[in-house]
Amino acid sequence: MSKVILTHEVTGLGQPGDVIDVKNGYARNYLIPQGFAVSWSRGGEKQVEQIKAARVAREHATIEEAQDLKSKLEATKVKLTVKAGAEGRLFGSVKTGDIADAVAAAGIGSVDKRKIELSGAIKAxxxxxxxxxxxxxxxxxxxxxVVAAK
Incomplete structure (x- = not known):
């Protein structure tokens, strides 16, 4: 097992700034090369504090703000215009970044694309x-x- 410090949120593992134990191969072959984590070291405690401070700054400040944004998001249908073929199949798929941009363009508020989860690929x-x-x-x-661009 090896200790790593998460730099990004990884579903099922933890939040940025968490120090976790994972198998050596998972850390060496996936987490570290993808930039999701860095190796833990004695000097890493300063880095942990910086990562946690940045996470708190990005997080919506209060529960009231988050509840307000939640009600706005759930009350509005977000429209995405994408390139599609004749039968309604998309050229590619809708990514979380596209959704975050559409939410911002609709004037609802800003949403971090890393916080958006899709149940499956949107291809139609x-x-x-x-x-x-x-x-x-x-x-x-x-x-x-999701509508086709004309």
């Missing part, structure tokens, strides 16, 4: 749902209306 026009984790205890469900 129509209505789809995505989940946004605003805080550890608050999640919102967005209704996406």
């Amino acid at each position: 026009v129509g209505e789809h749902e995505a989940t946004v984790r605003l805080r550890d205890d608050i999640t919102a469900t967005i209704t996406l209306q």
Whole structure:
């Protein structure tokens, strides 16, 4: 087992700044090369504090703000215009960054693309749902209306 410090949120492992034990191969072959973690060292304690401070700054400040954003997200259908073929199949798929940009363009608020979770790939026009984790205890469900560009 090797100790690593998470620099990004990894579903099932933890939040940025967490010091966790993972198998050597998982750390060496996936977490560290992808930039999700760095090796733990004695000087890493300063880095942990910096990562946690940045995480707190990015997180929505209060529960009231998160609840307000949740109600706005769930009340509005977010429209995404994408390139599609004649039968409604997309050229590619909708990514979380596209969803975050569409939410911002709709004037609802800003959402971090890393906090958006899709149940499956969106590869066709129509209505789809995505989940946004605003805080550890608050999640919102967005209704996406995917339409073909003309």
